[in-house]
Amino acid sequence: MQFEILEKDKNARAGLIKTGKGNINTPAFMPVGTQATVKAMSPDELKEIGAEIILCNTYHLYLRPGHEIIHSIGGLHRFMNWGGPILTDSGGFQVFSLSALRKIDDNGVHFKSHLDGSMHFIGPDKAMEIQLRLGSDIAMVFDECTPYPVSYEYALKSLQLTTAWAKRCKELQRQGQALFGIVQGGISKELRKRSAEELMEMGFNGYAAGGLSVGEPKEEMHEIIDFIAPILPGDRPRYLMGIGDIRDVLVAVEAGFDMFDCVMPTRNARNGTLFTSMGRISIKREEYKSDNSPLDPDCNCYTCRNFSRAYLRHLFLAKEILSMRLNTLHNLYFYLDFFRKMREAIGSGTLREFKRKWETAVS
Amino acid sequence: MQFEILEKDKNARAGLIKTGKGNINTPAFMPVGTQATVKAMSPDELKEIGAEIILCNTYHLYLRPGHEIIHSIGGLHRFMNWGGPILTDSGGFQVFSLSALRKIDDNGVHFKSHLDGSMHFIGPDKAMEIQLRLGSDIAMVFDECTPYPVSYEYALKSLQLTTAWAKRCKELQRQGQALFGIVQGGISKELRKRSAEELMEMGFNGYAAGGLSVGEPKEEMHEIIDFIAPILPGDRPRYLMGIGDIRDVLVAVEAGFDMFDCVMPTRNARNGTLFTSMGRISIKREEYKSDNSPLDPDCNCYTCRNFSRAYLRHLFLAKEILSMRLNTLHNLYFYLDFFRKMREAIGSGTLREFKRKWETAVS
Numbered sequence: 001m002q003f004e005i006l007e008k009d010k011n012a013r014a015g016l017i018k019t020g021k022g023n024i025n026t027p028a029f030m031p032v033g034t035q036a037t038v039k040a041m042s043p044d045e046l047k048e049i050g051a052e053i054i055l056c057n058t059y060h061l062y063l064r065p066g067h068e069i070i071h072s073i074g075g076l077h078r079f080m081n082w083g084g085p086i087l088t089d090s091g092g093f094q095v096f097s098l099s100a101l102r103k104i105d106d107n108g109v110h111f112k113s114h115l116d117g118s119m120h121f122i123g124p125d126k127a128m129e130i131q132l133r134l135g136s137d138i139a140m141v142f143d144e145c146t147p148y149p150v151s152y153e154y155a156l157k158s159l160q161l162t163t164a165w166a167k168r169c170k171e172l173q174r175q176g177q178a179l180f181g182i183v184q185g186g187i188s189k190e191l192r193k194r195s196a197e198e199l200m201e202m203g204f205n206g207y208a209a210g211g212l213s214v215g216e217p218k219e220e221m222h223e224i225i226d227f228i229a230p231i232l233p234g235d236r237p238r239y240l241m242g243i244g245d246i247r248d249v250l251v252a253v254e255a256g257f258d259m260f261d262c263v264m265p266t267r268n269a270r271n272g273t274l275f276t277s278m279g280r281i282s283i284k285r286e287e288y289k290s291d292n293s294p295l296d297p298d299c300n301c302y303t304c305r306n307f308s309r310a311y312l313r314h315l316f317l318a319k320e321i322l323s324m325r326l327n328t329l330h331n332l333y334f335y336l337d338f339f340r341k342m343r344e345a346i347g348s349g350t351l352r353e354f355k356r357k358w359e360t361a362v363s
Numbered sequence: 364m365q366f367e368i369l370e371k372d373k374n375a376r377a378g379l380i381k382t383g384k385g386n387i388n389t390p391a392f393m394p395v396g397t398q399a400t401v402k403a404m405s406p407d408e409l410k411e412i413g414a415e416i417i418l419c420n421t422y423h424l425y426l427r428p429g430h431e432i433i434h435s436i437g438g439l440h441r442f443m444n445w446g447g448p449i450l451t452d453s454g455g456f457q458v459f460s461l462s463a464l465r466k467i468d469d470n471g472v473h474f475k476s477h478l479d480g481s482m483h484f485i486g487p488d489k490a491m492e493i494q495l496r497l498g499s500d501i502a503m504v505f506d507e508c509t510p511y512p513v514s515y516e517y518a519l520k521s522l523q524l525t526t527a528w529a530k531r532c533k534e535l536q537r538q539g540q541a542l543f544g545i546v547q548g549g550i551s552k553e554l555r556k557r558s559a560e561e562l563m564e565m566g567f568n569g570y571a572a573g574g575l576s577v578g579e580p581k582e583e584m585h586e587i588i589d590f591i592a593p594i595l596p597g598d599r600p601r602y603l604m605g606i607g608d609i610r611d612v613l614v615a616v617e618a619g620f621d622m623f624d625c626v627m628p629t630r631n632a633r634n635g636t637l638f639t640s641m642g643r644i645s646i647k648r649e650e651y652k653s654d655n656s657p658l659d660p661d662c663n664c665y666t667c668r669n670f671s672r673a674y675l676r677h678l679f680l681a682k683e684i685l686s687m688r689l690n691t692l693h694n695l696y697f698y699l700d701f702f703r704k705m706r707e708a709i710g711s712g713t714l715r716e717f718k719r720k721w722e723t724a725v726s
Contacts, residue, residue: 036677040684043669065652065677072653073673081669289428290435306406306444310436314399314428321403321687 001138001178001205003237007347011229011256014346017237019137020176021077021085022052026237026258027346029244029339030055030087031332032266035064036080039266040321040328043082049301049329050336053085053137055261058130059094062122063113067133075135087261088136090127090169090182092143093210093242104144106164124168132174140208141169143182148215155186163198170202178205180239186211187220189227196231207232208239209257213248222251229256246275246338246362250355253342265335269327272316275334279362283327288313301333302326364501364541364568366600370710374593374619377709380600382500383539384440384448385415389600389621390709392607392702393418393450394695395629398427399443402629403684403691406445412664412692413699416448416500418624421493422457425485426476430496438498450624451499453490453532453545455506456573456605467507469527487531495537503571504532506545511578518549526561533565541568543602549574550583552590559594570595571602572620576611585614592619609638609701609725613718616705628698632690635679638697642725646690651676664696665689 007014017024031038031046034057038046046054056076061067073079076086096102099111099120108123122130127142143162146155162184173179181199185191199207209228212221225240229252232238237258243249244262252260265275272283276296281288283295291309303312303326315323338358345354370377380387394401394409397420401409409417419439424430436442439449459465462474462483471486485493490505506525509518525547536542544562548554562570572591575584588603592615595601600621606612607625615623628638635646639659644651646658654672666675666689678686701721708717 035681035683036674037683037685040688042665042685042688044665064681065673069653069673069677073655073671079671079674079677081674290432292436302405302407308436308442310428310432311399311442311444314432314442318398318427320398320400321684322400322405324684325403325405325688 003206003235005235009346009349009351010254012253012346012351013256013258014343015237015258017085019085019178021083021137024052024085025340025343027249027253027339027342028053028259029335030259030261031335032057032261032263033080033082034263035060036070036076038328038332039270040324041332043080045329046082046332047084049333050340051084051332053087054082055087055089056134056136057091057094058088058127058134059091059098059122061134062091062130063115063120067130071133071135075133077135085137086134087138088131088134088140089241090131090140090142091122092127092140092182093145095122096145096147104161106161108142108165124165125172128169128172132177136177138178138180138206139169139173140180141166141182141204143184143210145214146184146186146211148186148211150186152188152191155184155188155191158186159184159191159195163195166199167202170204180204180206180208180237182208182210182241183228183232184211187216187224189224192224192228193231196228200233204236206237206239206259208241208259210241212240213243218248221248225252225257226255232256244335247359250342250358253346254351254355265331266328269331270324272323272327274312274327275331275362277361283309283312283316285313295330296334299330299334299337301330303330303333366569366598368598372709372712372714373617375616375709375714376619376621377706378600378621380448382448382541384446384500387415387448388703388706390612390616390702390705391416391622392698393622393624394698395420395624395626396443396445398423399433399439401691401695402633403687404695406443408692409445409695410447412696413703414447414695416450417445418450418452419497419499420454420457421451421490421497422454422461422485424497425454425493426478426483430493434496434498438496440498448500449497450501451494451497451503452604453494453503453505454485455490455503455545456508458485459508459510467524469524471505471528487528488535491532491535495540499540501541501543501569502532502536503543504529504545504567506547506573508577509547509549509574511549511574513549515551515554518547518551518554521549522547522554522558526558529562530565533567543567543569543571543600545571545573545604546591546595547574550579550587552587555587555591556594559591563596567599569600569602569622571604573604575603576606581611584611588615588620589618595619607698610722613705613721616709617714617718628694629691632694633687635686635690637675637690638694638725640724646672646675646679648676658693659697662693662697662700664693666693666696
């Protein structure tokens, strides 16, 4: 994996990540394909709307269908027929947020599957083994996502565990798979700095900020984002995990982050909340009953080119599968298009104006 | 609407229906788009897999979103972005099978909506008005689908009502929309003959057989199919309503039927039952867990060209939307391909062998 910065606008960067599976323009948005499918989308459609990398979930794929099965089918790319780069999270976040009966020790976490209650254990060794078997292009270290609010002592202990696990993951890294470290430390700048420094000493292909948007006020989140970005190495991709609100993305890109993932466009789509250049629309609203206009007149996606708001409302109320398809396609197109335009703004040195315009549009 | 017979193999016919919206090769299979969408499919995909006509349901679209809304958006074709021919059923079958609290009088049926319990009335006048507003290419007369089992007296009364309603529908037919009569009469050959003769006297663009596969034994159904086809005019399309089992279709095509619709491929797809050249497959079965082969090696659909059985099984068990998409696409492709091959068999005078081969394959 190579990373090249092409343009800068103050701290913001427009760059290119080169992988054996294709290039990724940054800042990049990664659609989330939890169970080896981006919900409601075909891989062809993802490619058509310009997705250059997707994220898949280690925890989910380990539990079902199992990483050994995916390996036997030829790996995750072949399994889901996605030829582009794939980033896998480490499972850490899901082990803590989805599973039950967690018991943490120095080697990892014992937990109960959210699917069938069966007992499992994942630590750095297992997380790396699973990700290797899946064959992702970018793996993430196994971390504990520090909750909020939490005492300084807890945050410190959590951080030490994450650092130790990161070290073990680094030892297990194999050629051909990039590995990103994850900065934890809650909302303590001191701990964030310490976390970053310990990871940088080990030397990763990229650096992520985890444990944000877990309940802390937006101001604190933005402060930590602003704090972390500049202390990370300038020549490596910086990935802000799980954050996708347009306003937060703008703050983070301005601070110098390069990669993002979020279920926001896909999950909202299935709930009938659609992103447009005029702000969010709830497609079920009565006012769209006979509305013959496209969802977003400024959008060039398949949904907006071919269907009316009245039809989208009908499909949603009738609980039709095509509703989830057309809504997801639109919301993902909207996100990928937003990122394209953001990269252009960085290239032309107009990110500040771009940010102001979008903050108004989506507020 | 014009109908031309191109080839004959005994009583079976391969023909061409020409409409302002495009040609339909017969025998034709019409995917069912109940609520102005063929479940899980986009209109582009329908076209790609070779669908030449689809069926939409008058009853459902009248209740939701309402025919006036669809009319205000530019009609059903524009509403759902399907440029090809559309046949609308009359709502008769659904009024009797889905709604509650039915009260029949000479002018039509009072019923309670299955959606919200509201009271409605549909008779021949309303059914024609709705279908005209929807703008379908082929409309169906409003009929009473005679149940099974039923007394001769009931079947006779039901038939008289259907004939009277057909007459009224015929009076209301407008230029540009074809209208098909529907032969009823239960399993009485005498009543079926009488029904057909009364309809033929009025002169319709095509003739359908309704009220079959409503519980009667297969042998009786096949006997009625064999009986009805030859008494209908040879120069008009013959449509066997709601029947899609491959074996029944083969019997009906051999008897001289030209058009078919059925939810079987789409509904089965969503339940994980997939049609293949080796018979039906339940994709959830354990044996497909690590099966890297395509669903049907003889199939050239998107699903079979790109994904393994193991992946299809995973998507189904994980209840992913893509499961319903890929399964539906395959099953519809299978049906449309089967009809294509059946037309070729008629053209080459080998329908009998074709039928024997398929009866073995799907048994």
